[in-house]
Amino acid sequence: MKRTSLAEIADQCPGALMVDATATDEIVKVTGVNHDSRSVAQGDLFACISGAEHDGHSYAIEAINGGAAALLVDRELNLAIPQIVVPDVRKAIGFASAAVYGHPSKQIKVIGITGTAGKTTVAQALAETLKACGESAGVIGTLEGSHTTPEAPEFQKKLSQMQSRGDEWVCVEVSSHGLEFGRVQGTEFAASVFTNLSPEHLDFHKDMEQYFLAKRRLFDQGSGLAVVSVADEWGKRLVRELQEIGHQGLVAVEPNMVEHPKLDVQRSSFVWRGHKIRTRLLGRFNLSNLLLVGETLKGLGLEEEMIASGLEKVQPVKGRMELVTDPGSEIAVIVDYSHKPEALAQALRTLRTISSGYVWVVFGAGGDRDPQKRPLMGQIAAELADEVVVTSDNPRSEDPSHIAQQIVSGMDERSTGPKVLLERAEAIQFAVNHAATGDSVLIAGKGHETYQITGSEQRPFDDTKVAQEALLKRVGTQHS
Template structure:
């Protein structure tokens, strides 16, 4: 393990010092009375772009977003005690303002300065890619912890964003360092990279898993999506750990060679002789036997990524091989909710894009009894990339025996329209007689599959994974796939007695 870096924790910083650090211009209020404390003495002790989170001595960042302009909330922030503003247009207010061309673009760097550059206080590993980020981050953390390094994971399972906004992220990193955490493993989304949430960051290692069709409502093209991911390897990662079995990963390897101190190449086949069962997966990594509790053959790739990352960070390969046993299933990622008393296998998975759904179903297929059927209960999110819906239908059509199309956070869209878009990709079946069902009530859809499955069948409830709410027509209602499936399994067992 490399020597950990350290620096002082966050300290109050003057507005002028902060402006100089981020390349902004400090504008002082014209109506300050002479004789009062100079504006250079105004210090900030925190930063936020949410006016509801302002506390005294906070710097309020007026981010201009798609739907809201933070400049319109400056008065609220000042009323709550903001000491200064970060703006792209000077406002008529009686506090210092740091003026920059784009507030969003410098928010990451400003947050890093305010929180004392927490990235420098311990190794931070960033994991990006379309699929596998959550599992890889938890696997790296499990391996590091088993090898004696205290580790914290930040990502999809512990916040509203895969990657927290820069002020929250830097605050949490600083707090983790203060608490003595030895390493942080962070999911880094394409949105976070495109929006600059990790600007000003330095990563001990950046990891790339894969790239496939996703988020094209935001990025508009695969090339733009790739360019966003590539920003993790523009020099801010000391080591680039890249999946060169992926076409996009090979492009990254060529690009990173000129900007990153070290490029480490890995591929899913680094774990070979893979054997899967309901107990997990086993195989060999660098001629060492390994085993862990992750379900599904596709998870061998995630283990390979985590092992390569740990090795690149300096952990001993023999120790890594033994520590892989500490890697366990992640909530909502091919997560088993059925138990020994059940005659069917029910798995909850977060897969909400075509390739991820295909991988989850292919992995689940191997866990059922010989001759058993594979059920897929899934939908697609509303107000999101519509072009992936038919592709998801096609993926399920190829891999599952029975499809139950249902709602998955339809938001403002008509759930029936979304189901129709998915069904457009299903070509081998057209109705219930062919194994295609539509039940828009998600609980009823899960119930239907659980009630009608035969002994030895495997059910994959996909799309929501760890999520605990269903968003429909602007309202969020409690809904947890694992909880709902568990209840329907209980009812199935009761009916069998």
């Protein structure tokens, strides 16, 4: 087990001062970093983070009793234990964690992906394409843990473990929360990728400007390759700002670089740099995601022919425009994580393009999250779908019927209202039963999640499995 001295840690934390550590630095060695006093292990550096509700400094004694070897604090505590005092523990914990876990990003190539939508698909597709090119690659992101971007100690520990098992590349989903809370501080990125920006997490970031600035932080962390989609104004702004500071290795990815796109419910294709790519990923936006993958790997020095071959091997990501039905089925049922207005609109536009019949959508909205987006999502569903079934997502502490009412309020101009069925399984069964031959049913909002949160209870619920069960019970209908 690697042991790191306090001096080595303090040296990596801007503005750090060691207290009661000089005489014992050769004796005190840190083997891990933790910010939860309940799970501190022997030899850990305990980071006393001051949050909105709790002050980690209040749990220092509990951490010491649990075996903490030293403290990371923003003020000296009257305790007989070595302390590293820093201006802001939250900002320093990433640097401290990188030092303790041996600076893994110096030995392994890290690609960071940020943006509102597409992070998961791009991260997974990058890893799959790298593997197809003969490289070893792993992913840290939404499908691998409870946080899109893990807290700094867990993140650096994962990087270290992936390096130890022989991975040469790690593709990381970097969320705005992760950037705001410094979870990837201390990480060297070989490449940073920007997908897009649309309203999300505005209950946290307050406005789009603050949201953009949080995302931009990924590109302030180093001089590695910067790959930016300029499909929206935020991407264009990011390119301008990076050009103004003379960022080397900047790649602006234009939407028209997806050439000759052909979309179908079973398979899509496009041409990238003269190479025809056939893919099982659905939707124009997924072709854009694959374009970002191709441009990133080309910018990192991989051969075009190998990249093109690898892109064709990319499999659909669970819960991301995932086709549940088999080829030749009467209807198409798609499960997607589109829980944001723009993502829902993209998914529905895709189905309008490739569906020969009506487009159905079954969706809700998460409780205790972004209430302002609910009427907008209702409006989008009413405008882009032929049939709408409003249901529960993860209502959490909110009344599901109240959330549904807020969604429906955005559909006031619609001549015929939506069907409201708060039991999600019932809503899915209703849409599958009533869809006619040639129709497409989008089950939106939860995607890869295998649970539903109602109140304080988390129970098993998997949209894909529920949809498969509904298809077995389906009683087909015909449009009049």
